[in-house]
Amino acid sequence: MIPVEYIVLIAFLLCVAFYTVSYGIWIWKKRNRLGAVMIFLVAIIAVILPIYILIFREV
Amino acid sequence: MKKKTVFGNWEAGAIISNLICAKVFLDSPRLAVETAGTAAWIFTIYIAILAIIGFTVIQRLYKPYEGKDLLDIAELAAGNIGRVFVGLVIILCLGWSTTAYMRLFSENMKLISLTTSPLSFVELFYMVCLVVGAYLGMEALSRLHAFAVIIIAAGFLLIMLGVVNYIDLGNLLPILGNGAEKIFIKGASKVSAFFEILVLFLLAPFLKKYQNFRATGYWSLGLSAVFLLISSFVFSSVFPYPSSLERTIPIFHIARLIKLGRFFQRVESLFLFIWAASSLLYISVTFYFILFTFQKTFQLDYYKPLIIPFAIIIMSVSFIPSDFTEIIGYEVNLFRNWAWIVAFVMPVLLLILARLRKKKPAR
Amino acid sequence: MDIKKRIKNLLFFHEPQMEKPFILKEDSSSDGRDNSDIEKNKEGSRKKKNEDLLLLKKLEKIKLTDKKEGSDKEEKPDISKQLSENKRVIEERFSIPLNGDLIIRKFDITVKDSVIAAFLIFFDGLVDTKVINDDILQPLMLLSNLDIKSDGENILNYIRSHILPHNQLKEARTHQEVIDEVYFGGCGLYIDGLDTAFTADVKEFPGRSVERPNNELVIRGPQEGFTESLRSNTGLIRKRLMDQKLITENIIIGRRSRTPCSIMYVKDIANDSLVAEVRRRLKSIEVDHIMDTGELEQFIEDDPSLPTPQVMATERPDRVCSMLTEGRVAIVMHGSPFVLVVPVTSNDIMYSAEDQYLRFPYSNLLRIIRILALLMSLLLPAIFLAITNYHHEMIPTDLLLAILSAREKVPFPSVVEVFLMEISFELIREAGIRIPGPIGPTLGIIGALILGQAAVEANIVSPILIIVVAVTGLGSFAIPNFSAGFAFRILRFGFIILSAISGFLGITVGLVLMGLWMVNAKSFGVPFVSPVAPRTSGGFSDAVLKSPVWKQEKRPDYMNAKKGRKQPHISRRWINRDVDSNKSDSEDNNG
Amino acid sequence: MARGKLLVIFLMLAIICPVMTSCFDAKEVDDMGFVIALGLDKGKTNALRMTLQIAKPMAGDNGGGGGKDDGLPYAQFSVEAPSIYSGLNMINTSASKQISLTHIKVVVFSSELAREGLGPYLHAMVRGREFRPNMPIVVARNTAEEYLESVDPKLVVNATKYYELVYQSYKYTGLIPKVEFHDFYLSSESLCKNPVAILGNTAKFQSVDEFDLKDSTYLEHGRSSPFEGDFYAGDIPALGGSRSENIGLAVFDGDRMVGELDGTNTTFHLLCTGDFVHSYWNVPDPLSEGHYVLLDIKQSRKPRHHVEIVEGKPVIHLTFNLEGDLLSVQSTIDYEAGDNSMILESAVESYIIDQLLQYLDKTVNEFQSDICGFGTHARGLFTTWAEWEAYQWKSKYKDATFTVDVNFKVRRPGLILRSKSSVTSESGSDTQ
Incomplete structure (x- = not known):
């Protein structure tokens, strides 16, 4: 089972990612495509990496 | 948002010196001993001279590009692609040193005082400083450095003075240690100890004037060379050569020896103050420059929304290496052997390219 | 709905609004000032700065004119020539006859064979009735009958120049002016047939006379403190600072209370943009009533969340004067015995007025002790906790x-112990102030002693902790600035929590965070930790320790004063005179 | 701005949440039992027998005597365990408090254990952060347990202070070596130096009647009666005070004990290493047989070592600069000035050289162990570490030859400027 604090943490991560993506969209609208793509990338990494470490690795 | 932050030589020098010298509290003295044996102090002088020569070359070439940082120069040299490439390289290097230092410092903290706390708990403290530092920006960080670095340096020198009774100059003999070849030829790549000078090339727009840039570079290189020298000198003269290689945290072992009568013993915990402060500043500054480089590379308007995602990434990456020795291995054998290419060769190449591209760069 | 909006705000990116922070820059109009090295370095960027400054000024102008349009209505002369009309307006404005203490004295003036009706208004209790009797009523009613030497003049001039011997007589064009004066202890004189009223200053407020300052005591130095009346306060400042360029600008704050305030500065020292900023902030305050500079401080400070005060409140005229000479701006407010001085840096709140009057070794000793006191009041319980909970090996066996x-x-665990003692100490402290009369301090001490003793006897706290808390308390009393003491008392609790969590690491993190916070703060455009961070010339030497008075040649660099130098390089000229009197004399004269 | 602050607050909350659940490392002082002395013996049932002295909390409370029952300021525990840390675990099963080693003042090894090699224990002590680097190392000639027990609790009010002070006595007696764990460990690993430890034991005499001199080394030193240093620990004919005695040193080769030296040799060991501060010496009177001159000897300058390698063998030159104050001249010969003082000085010099050579001879021939660290000076003769390593100093030390040079000067005659013999009724007129 996934412990409760993991769920809280993952929710937090998702919020952060959501915020970051919204920033990326804002940048995209300002016609900075490369920047927006990089921000999306950052957002994705910022969710996937911690989750991978939380669940699949024992720290 | 385009507020121009300008600060003086003092602040910039303090930042660079702290960046270079933070490794004194980690493993720099031991590294010097590993490479050069009893001649660690000669080795330290040697790499300092190499770094200063490298910087001289760079600052000569840099002269026409007053107030431009490495990314601007990369853009001049190779256009957008150049800027993105250089930006990514810088982000990777700084990202690595931030994660590695964060992990190493927290691991050491666990070794010394918080033995039973989980690693993530210790790293959270670093995270908070990192986020707040990046949020308040370079101006606040530089000002904090202006006086914090003095306190750190004073504390460091006090530790060094405290063990003066234990210094045995005989431990510096044989004079050439591991042999001239190992020191001067194989050791040359260890000039990467001064890798953090790279940050100075990013600081350039804050410094504005070329003279400031040059003065800051020489001052901080000189000062940090002195501190590195003092640390490796004291360490290798207090601990004789083969045994000194055993010590995980050289300065901590030195601090343990301090004894002033019956009352002041085991004051190494006090040393934790300057140690933690130095590492916190190091991590905050490199983290800020990751964001700064990212912002500049991809021409974003704001970096602040990216602070937390980046902090999360940094923290997660620092958890990836499974143990202490693994991360030391990466840091010492991989990064500190090749970082000089990024810190010294890359700027030189870029500057030469930029000169070739445009004989007269537009101001 | 609100919560939903907040969450939305939190989750979606919004472009931050641009805020233009006020940064104190070097003044463009500075000439004849000596350029130190750093200033020379900045020469190149000066042009740019000037542009910024111009822009800033333009912005201010726009705002000022905005303001003016709003208040234009009041400025229009509205005094009628009809006395009865004026009387009606005044009665309406003062809510006569509801208002009991407003005196309206009607009388007739005989001028050049004609009898002119007039009336005088003033508040009973704010004025000196003897002055009104002797200097206003008597001449108007009696002396106007005397022989008249000149004629052909209008009555207004005639009354002003011949009849009224009172020393402070102003003409007012609007009722509002008269009313302001009347509220500030003046009397208004309306004369039939004139569309101008006279106001005379006859104030005699009930209030204290000049006494010793209660909170900022010194052993060596002047023993006068400010009182609650504006003019005596400005007078106390002028009495000391006999400088022709000392300016006292009047300004009124509070839409209803209309409290008179004064901005004081030395014109050719204080930075113009600083004065303009102070004026702008004060004028922009929209509030009904304001009682004390304590409130005013909160209206004008830069960062309300910063724990330390960003405005100096002092009750010592000499302190204000010395700060004015450094190029700072003082704000005096009617009704408050504390004068605000801006901008301040962290040093100013750490040092007392006495430092300057004592010989420099003595004051340096005091300064070192005060720094120790600050560190103790901030960190001692935290360090005690950290050592006893985490770093046992440090304590001597x-x-x-x-x-x-x-x-x-x-x-209890020691954290609880520390909190218990700290809270009860704060309790004793607060109770000690509130207990009436002279028993207060005694009771405080006795309370502390008995409580401490009993707590130890009852095994609730350990005796060593009592020592720690007591020393901490002493340390917080040694901080000269009252508000700063508060700041460190609050922060102390944060440090206690941090050290309970993770020992010295927590304290270090706390210190770094606090450092970042402090260093990021500004007081009227001056970085708060100024001479140290950012470092200006001579930052460390002057910030921590004091040099002898004759070596304090320069005004603080961060003030960007118009004149950087306070005294020539050689201010003790008698020293050189012995060696080579003629030469040094002529040199100094030239310089 | 406000949103940024909210984020920071959120982050703070995220941190505080785990924090509120646990303060991971916080340990109250009163939850810990602080060991002040640790003794290690060979166990009967297991590799080690550990003896711990744990300070009692009440010891400092009432100013004096301490606890109610037996008046001991500490509680002594013994346990047999395979290693130090497992021993701690075993003691924790009976002790109510968690045992902390951060305040250990002394570690005592039994000589039996020391002769087998201390390597494994030393490594454990370096690796753990709790041990102090400046605690002294004692080798007990019998068992460590007995030695620690003999620290007489009735006279020792504050055991920690006793341990802290008693091992500093080398500064004024010169009868024990200066030993810190830090040096001890480094020397045990060093290529150029061997460690020494303080030699301790329980006094063997219980009453005056038992006094004898059969274990004294005075004959070895060529004396007719023993000087203060001519004993090993435990053999001194003395009573009273703490029954634990510290005199002499244990010679190690690497981490293995190879022999013992008595107090007199220890003094000369201190002289050679430069740790000698001052002590009182008896020197045979050069002009009057059977009398002694008492001197307070100090080191006026650190000794100079000069090492050469001649034909692969070390040749060591030592130069000592000593000074002394006259404390007593039994023969009442006027040694304060003139030729007499020259005679005394040269006599002292030759006495010291003689004794020194005896001591050095012992280290070379008997123990073949460079406990003075001459190797540290020999290192300078090589340019690289590889060459030095190849020379193998420790094995070459047995071939070492010495030349010793001593400069001794009587500086102060004490409070008496001119010695005069006491005047008896018979000889009174003669002396005048």
């Missing part, structure tokens, strides 16, 4: 065993 046996019977 004998002491450790003493602590150990003292704690053996105490049931």
Whole structure:
């Protein structure tokens, strides 16, 4: 089972990612495509990496 | 948002010196001993001279590009692609040193005082400083450095003075240690100890004037060379050569020896103050420059929304290496052997390219 | 709805609004000032700065004119020539006859064979009735009958120049002016047939006379403190600072209370943009009533969340004067015995007025002790906790065993112990102030003693902790600035929590965070930790320790004053005179 | 701005949440039992027998005597365990407090254990952060347990202070070596130096009647009666005070004990290493047989070592600069000035050289162990570490030859400027 604090943490991560993506969209609208793509990338990494470490690795 | 932050030589020098010298509290003295044996102090002088020569070359070439940082120069040299490439390289290097230092410092903290706390708990403290530092920006960080670095340096020198009774100059003999070849030829790549000078090339727009840039570079290189020298000198003269290689945290072992009568013993915990402060500043500054480089590379308007995602990434990456020795291995054998290419060769190449591209760069 | 909006705000990116922070820059109009090295370095960027400054000024102008349009209505002369009309307006404005203490004295003036009706208004209790009788009523009613030497003049001039011997007589064009004066202890004189009223200053407020300052005591130095009346306060400042360029600008704050305030500065020292900023901030305050500079401080400070005060409140005229000479701006407010001085830096709140009057070795000793006191009041309980909970090896063994046996019977963890003692100490402190009369301090001491003793006897706290808390308390009393003491008392609790969490690491993190916070703050455009961070010339030498008075040649660099130098390089000229009197004399004269 | 602050607050909350659940490392002082002395013996049932002295909390409380029952300021525990840390675990099963080693003042090894090699224990002590680097190392000639027990609790009010002070006595007696764990460990690993430890034991005499001199080394030193240093620990004919005695040193080769030296040799060991501060010496009177001159000897300058390698063998030159104050001249010969003082000085010099050579001879021939660290000076003769390593100093030390040079000067005659013999009724007129 996934412990409760993991769920809280993952929710937090998702919020952060959501915020970051919204920033990326804002940048995209300002016609900075490369920047927006990089921000999306950052957002994705910022969710996937911690989750991978939380669940699949024992720290 | 385009507020121009300008600060003086003092602040910039303090930042660079702290960046270079933070490794004194980690493993720099031991590294010097590993490479050069009893001649660690000669080795330290040697790499300092190499770094200063490298910087001289760079600052000569840099002269026409007053107030431009490495990314601007990369853009001049190779256009957008150049800027993105250089930006990514810088982000990777700084990202690595931030994660590695964060992990190493927290691991050491666990070794010394918080033995039973989980690693993530210790790293959270670093995270908070990192986020707040990046949020308040370079101006606040530089000002904090202006006086914090003095306190750190004073504390460091006090530790060094405290063990003066234990210094045995005989431990510096044989004079050439591991042999001239190992020191001067194989050791040359260890000039990467001064890798953090790279940050100075990013600081350039804050410094504005070329003279400031040059003065800051020489001052901080000189000062940090002195501190590195003092640390490796004291360490290798207090601990004789083969045994000194055993010590995980050289300065901590030195601090343990301090004894002033019956009352002041085991004051190494006090040393934790300057140690933690130095590492916190190091991590905050490199983290800020990751964001700064990212912002500049991809021409974003704001970096602040990216602070937390980046902090999360940094923290997660620092958890990836499974143990202490693994991360030391990466840091010492991989990064500190090749970082000089990024810190010294890359700027030189870029500057030469930029000169070739445009004989007269537009101001 | 609100919560939904907040969450939305939190989750979506919004472009931050641009805020233009006020940064104190070097003044463009500065000439004849000596350029130190740093200033020379900045020469290149000066042009740019000037542009910024111009822009800033333009912005201010726009705002000022905005303001003016709003208040234009009041400025229009509205005094009628009809006395009865004026009387009606005044009665309406003062809510006569509801208002009991407003006196309206009607009388007739005989001028050049004609009898002119007039009336005088003033508040009973705010004015000196003798002055009104002797200098206003008597001449108007009696002396106007005397022979008239000149004629052909209008009555207004005639009355002003011949009849009224009172020393402070102003003409008012609007009722509002008259009313303001009347509220500030003046009397208004309306004369039939004139569309101008006279106001005369006859104030005699009930209030204290000049006494010793209550809170900022010194042993060596002047013993006068400000009182609650504006003019005596400005007078106390002028009495000391006999400088022709000392300016006192009047300004009124509070839409209803209309409290008179004064901005004081030395014109050719204080930076113009600083004065303009102070004026702008004060004028922009929209509030009904304002009672004390304590409130005013909160209206004008830069960062309300910063724990330390960003405005200096002092009751010592000499302190204000010395700060004015450094190029700062003082704000005096009617009704408050504390004068605000801006901008301040962290040093100013750490040092007392006495430092300057004592010989420099003495004051340096005091300064070092005060820094120690600050560190103790901020960190001592935290360090005690960290050592006893995390770093046992640091304590000398004998002491450790003493602590150990003292704690053996105490049931609480030491964090709880520390909190318990700290809170009860704060309690004693607060109670000590509120207890009426002279028993207060005595009771405080006795309370502390008995409480401490009993707590130890009852094994609730360990005796060593009492020492720690007591020393901490002493330390917080040694901080000269009242508000700063508060700041460190609050921060102390944060440090206690941090050190309970993770020992010295927590304290270090706290210090770094606090450092970042402080360093980021500004007081009226001056970085708060100024001479140290950012470092300006001579930052460390002057910030921590004081040099002898004759070596304090320059005004603080961060003030960007118009004149950087306070005294020539050689201010003790008698020293050179012995060596080579003629030469040095002529040189100094030239310089 | 406000949103940024909210984020920071959120982050703070995220941190505080785990924090509120646990303060991971916080340990109250009164939850810990602080060990002040640790003794290690060979166990009967297991590799080690550990003896711990744990300070009692009440010891400092009432100013004096301490606990109610037996008046001991500490509680002594013994346990047999395979290693130090497992021993701690075993003691924790009976002791109510968690045992902390951060305040250990002394570690005592039994000589039996020391002769087998201390390597494994030393490594454990370096690796753990709790041990102090400046605690002294004692080798007990019998068992460590007995030695620690003999620290007489009735006279020792504050055991930690006793341990802290008693091992500093080398500064004024010169009868024990200066030993810190830090040096001890480094020397045990060093290529150029061997460690020494303080030699301790329980006094063997219980009453005056038992006094004898059969274990004294005075004959070895060529004396007719023993000087203060001519004993090993435990053999001194003395009573009273703490029954634990510290005199002499244990010679190690690497981490293995190879022999013992008595107090007199220890003094000369201190002289050679430069740790000698001052002590009182008896020197045979050069002009009057059977009398002694008492001197307070100090080191006026650190000794100079000069090492050469001649034909692969070390040749060591030592130069000592000593000074002394006259404390007593039994023969009442006027040694304060003139030729007499020259005679005394040269006599002292030759006496010291003689004794020194005896001591050095012992280290070379008997123990073949460079406990003075001459190797540290020999290192300078090589340019690289590889060459030095190849020379193998420790094995070459047995071939070492010495030349010793001593400069001794009587500086102060004490409070008496001119010695005069006491005047008896018979000889009174003669002396005048």
